[in-house]
Amino acid sequence: MSSLRILLRTLAVIGLSAVLIAPASVARAEPTPAELTKQIEKSSTELERIVESYNKLNEEIKANKATAAGLQAKIGPLQAQTERSRADVGLLAVTAYKTGGMRTARALLEPGGSTSLPERLGALDQLGRQRQETINGFTENQRQLIDQKTDLDTTLARQAAQAKQLAAGKKKIERDLAKLYELRRQAYGRATEAPARSSSAGSAPAISGSAGVAVKYAYGAIGKPYVYGADGPDGYDCSGLTLAAWRAAGKSLPHNAAMQWDATARISRSSLKPGDLVFYSGLGHVAIYVGSGQIIDAPSAGRNVSKRDMNIMTIAGYGRVG
Numbered sequence: 474m475s476s477l478r479i480l481l482r483t484l485a486v487i488g489l490s491a492v493l494i495a496p497a498s499v500a501r502a503e504p505t506p507a508e509l510t511k512q513i514e515k516s517s518t519e520l521e522r523i524v525e526s527y528n529k530l531n532e533e534i535k536a537n538k539a540t541a542a543g544l545q546a547k548i549g550p551l552q553a554q555t556e557r558s559r560a561d562v563g564l565l566a567v568t569a570y571k572t573g574g575m576r577t578a579r580a581l582l583e584p585g586g587s588t589s590l591p592e593r594l595g596a597l598d599q600l601g602r603q604r605q606e607t608i609n610g611f612t613e614n615q616r617q618l619i620d621q622k623t624d625l626d627t628t629l630a631r632q633a634a635q636a637k638q639l640a641a642g643k644k645k646i647e648r649d650l651a652k653l654y655e656l657r658r659q660a661y662g663r664a665t666e667a668p669a670r671s672s673s674a675g676s677a678p679a680i681s682g683s684a685g686v687a688v689k690y691a692y693g694a695i696g697k698p699y700v701y702g703a704d705g706p707d708g709y710d711c712s713g714l715t716l717a718a719w720r721a722a723g724k725s726l727p728h729n730a731a732m733q734w735d736a737t738a739r740i741s742r743s744s745l746k747p748g749d750l751v752f753y754s755g756l757g758h759v760a761i762y763v764g765s766g767q768i769i770d771a772p773s774a775g776r777n778v779s780k781r782d783m784n785i786m787t788i789a790g791y792g793r794v795g
Contacts, residue, residue, distance in 0.1 A: 503659075504659075506660055509656055509659055509660035510660060512656055513653065513656050513657060513775075516649065516652065516653045516656065517653065517772075517775075518757070518773075519649070520646065520650070520653060520701075520774055521710075521711065521757055521758060521773055521774075522755070522757045523646055523649065524646060524701040524702065524710055525710075525711075525712065525729055525730050525731070525756075525757050525758075527639065527642045527643065527701070527702060528702060528710070528712060528713075528728045529729040529731065529732065530638055530639050530642065531639065531702070531728060532729055532732060534632060534635050534636065534639065537628050537631060537632045537635070538632065540628050541625060541628045541629060541632065544621055544624055544625040544628065547621050548618065548621050548625065551617055551618045551621060646701055650701075650774055653774055653775060654774075654775060664775060665698060665776070665777075666698075666775065666776050666777045668696055669695070669696035669777055669779075670695075670696050674692065674695045674769075674779070674780040675780075676692070677689040677691075677692035677693075678747065678763070678764055680747050680748065683719075683722035683723060683724060683748070683794075684722070684746065684748025684749075684794075685748070686721055686723075687718040687719045687721060687722040687724075687748045687761065687794075688718070688747045688748050688761065688763050688764075688769075689721075690717065690718040690721040690722070691714065691718045691769040691778075692763070692769065692780075694709060694714060694717070694718070694769070694771075694778045695769060695777075695778050695779060695780055696777050696778060696779075697709060697777060697778050698777055699771045699772060699773060699774050699775065699777065699778070700713075701774065702728075704716050704717045704720075705717040709771040709778060710771050711730060711758050711759050711760065711770055711772075712726075712728055712729050712732075712733055712759050713728055713771065714760075714761070714769070714770065714771045714778060715733060715759050715760070715761050716733075718761055719794050722748075722794075724795075726794065730756050730757060730758060730759040731756040731757075733750060733752075733759055733792065734752050734756050734789075734790070734792060736792075736794075737750055737792025737793055737794055737795070738793045738795060739790060739791070739792065740791045740792065740793050741791070742788075742791060745762055745791055746762070746764075746793075747763050747764040748761065748762065748794070749761075749762045749791055749792065749793050749794075750791065750792040750793075750794070751768055751788060751791055752788070752789045752790050752791065753785070753786050753788055753789055754786060754787035754788070754789050755789070756789055758770070758786070760783070760785075762791075763780065766782060767780055767781065767782060767783060768780070768782075768783045768785075770785075772785075
């Protein structure tokens with residue numbers, strides 16, 4: 474074989490090898506910092522929706538526990554009342570057996586004695602009504618008791634099902650967090666932001682009233698880590714921070730962004746004041762407005778509470794705590 478032919482064959486083999494190897498090397502390429510950041514943002518948004526669903530479930534369980542406690546409190550007295558009514562009905566039965574219903578009626582209706590016939594008929598009618606009221610009362614107490622017990626059983630069953638959902642949700646969040654933290658390690662060299670001091674964002678503006686208390690609290694939370702399901706004092710998720718800020722001001726909010734939307738009054742952007750809440754698209758994120766177009770929020774897992782421009786994403790609307 475000529476040296477030229479050998480050379481051509483060698484070049485062909487090298488070319489083919491390059492074609493075969495090239496796709497594999499592209500597939501193995503590490504994502505760029507920009508690609509990692511995009512993945513982190515997407516994962517953070519999805520995780521926050523899951524966390525807010527988890528928070529909503531927690532709120533529903535709390536409400537069911539309160540309902541169950543209220544039903545239990547009603548059932549005790551109802552049970553005692555039913556027992557008393559049962560005893561009264563039993564006593565009527567024994568008395569009727571001993572005295573004989575017909576004999577009692579005959580005694581009241583027979584001539585003689587100091588009372589007139591109309592008076593005796595009235596007494597008999599009253600006795601009959603009293604007995605019937607006792608029996609009706611017992612039946613009504615029984616019905617109420619059965620209804621309340623049925624409601625309680627339904628509430629407890631719903632609560633048990635929700636507790637299972639909550640446990641499953643927690644496991645999913647933990648899995649998603651592990652993936653997100655790994656992405657952050659690849660992109661930034663660490664899973665979470667370094668702790669920051671609240672003084673780095675400046676001091677809270679002087680605002681009067683309860684809104685001022687809420688804003689001051691939010692400033693004090695800057696630099697603390699995002700912790701899902703938490704409402705302070707060592708960490709917060711988005712609705713946990715707004716809840717805690719307004720709790721400090723003596724107002725109660727549920728631990729869920731969508732529920733906070735329902736619990737606040739709608740206002741326009743032009744009437745926005747420090748202390749108002751800013752809700753974002755899909756009601757999966759909420760922040761507290763602190764003035765000058767700035768918010769304080771717990772952004773997402775791996776990050777710390779921070780003060781930043783309010784236009785971080787599409788805004789759904791604004792809410793004022795009453």
